[in-house]
Amino acid sequence: MKSQMTLMNAMNVDLRNMMENSNMKIENKTDIKLKEVREDIEEKSKHSLDKIREVQNTLTKTSSDLQSAKSGINNRLNNAESRLSSVSSKLTSLEREQESQEDNFDGQISRLSNRISKEEARKVAFSAKLETKRSHYGKCEKIIFDEVVYSHGGGYSSSTGIFTAPKSGTYLFTFNVQGGYNNTAHVGLIVRGSWTTAAIVQGGPKRTGGNAGIAYLSSGDKVWIQTYNQQKYYIWPGRTTFNGILID
Structure with a gap:
């Protein structure tokens, strides 16, 4: 045990x-x-x-x-x-x-x-030329430029050949004349009835002469182109012209 x-x-x-x-x-x-x-x-x-x-x-x-x-x-x-x-x-x-x-x-x-x-x-300006042919012009006779080429402001009359100033101021005028045959063409610029400048052409139908004039015009004053004081002047149309313009 x-x-x-x-x-x-x-x-x-x-x-x-x-x-x-x-x-x-x-x-x-x-x-x-x-x-x-x-x-x-x-x-x-x-x-x-x-x-x-x-x-x-x-x-x-x-x-x-x-x-x-x-x-x-x-x-x-x-x-x-x-x-x-x-x-x-x-x-x-x-x-x-x-x-x-x-x-x-x-x-x-x-x-x-x-x-x-x-x-x-x-503005006043015009340009006119002689269109109608005449046998001759007498002494101190106005030339009527019967064809108006240009006109502004009025003043020129193609029935009388007289420019009447519509405004007062200084104007410049030019003119040209073509003689007829072998005779004399003698014209002048007339301002207020007084002769101012002249142009004369002698010796043949194709000769031309011209001139220019400046004048102060009062409104209503008149300007035109006329022959000198001889008996007869032979002037042909075409290149016989009259021009004017207000410059001042």
Whole structure:
């Protein structure tokens, strides 16, 4: 009986030792496995942290690039706004200058139009020529230039050959006479009944002579062309003319 107890105790001790050894082995394996898992987790964590840092660095660089791009865009926008403001200011200045020039042009055109109207209202001019052929003219006889080539402002009468000044002012008159055959054609410019200038042609039907005169006329004064004081004068039409114009 006593030996059995001793044996059982011994067996219990062996069993306890075996269990302890088994537990130690299990603990050792568990520790090894946990270590491996922990190392794997640490490795993956380190790798993840590296990825996170890489992403953070990329985001930081991207943010910096975006800030730089934003700054550049803002600078360009500011420059564009400045140029637009300068262009707008120049356009406003040009518009004002154009308006001023247009006003000035309108004023000049208006003044010029008024001046032209006044000049047109004051303008007096005529041109007439001898169309009817006669055998001869007597002494101190008016020559009637019966074809009016041009007339502005009135004054000349093709039925009497007399110019009557419609306005007071300084007039310029020109006259030309063509001689007939081999005789003399001698005519003069008569202003207010007084002989002023003369023209004479001698020696052939195709010869002409002329003259001009300037006189101040009051409104209503009369001017004409007449022959000199001999008995007969032979004057041909065509190139025998009488002209006048108000010059001042």
